[in-house]
Amino acid sequence: DTGVSQDPRHKITKRGQNVTFRCDPISEHNRLYWYRQTLGQGPEFLTYFQNEAQLEKSRLLSDRFSAERPKGSFSTLEIQRTEQGDSAMYLCASSLSGGPKEQYFGPGTRLTVT
């Protein structure tokens, strides 16, 4: 499968715990994006990378959230001291930097904070 993959697909954690999600983009895509989506809403932009550089981070993102893409390939998103309001679907997408820049999404990681 050459699409975007995410791991894990589901995560249940207790409030206050740290969680880390992984995203593997389409291999030739140099841009990688993280979104969060809650029921009835469109995807909410969190951050994006071009190769290994994190070029933008949403102002809505608290300091508890951090993302890395150390070698310009896979990326991780960590949430520290999780809160119930962090419960959502976390989506990863990738694209090329040229052309129309259409983004292709992975299956998502559904986080439930209890």
Place this chain on the structure above:
Amino acid sequence: QKEVEQNSGPLSVPEGAIASLNCTYSDRGSQSFFWYRQYSGKSPELIMFIYSNGDKEDGRFTAQLNKASQYVSLLIRDSQPSDSATYLCAAILNAGNNRKLIWGLGTSLAVNP
């Protein structure tokens, strides 16, 4: 005014009919426009993108872009029950901010057998 707006629906059409989904945007400098389909509990799936005025057809789907009126639409011909989903419209805004998509909230479509 939101940057990308869609009617939330639900839009209900009978099987075999044409479903018409509309999206308006506020930034005249918007460049590219995308339609995604999202089934409940799943991630968005790209259906089509369009960046030139006019129509773009792909199978049963036709995207229409009118930059003068600032709207983009998606037509689904011969609608099938499997087309029942939420359809998300997204736009890349002006050239100075081409790094992320701006999303509408989506329109729910129900195709009735």
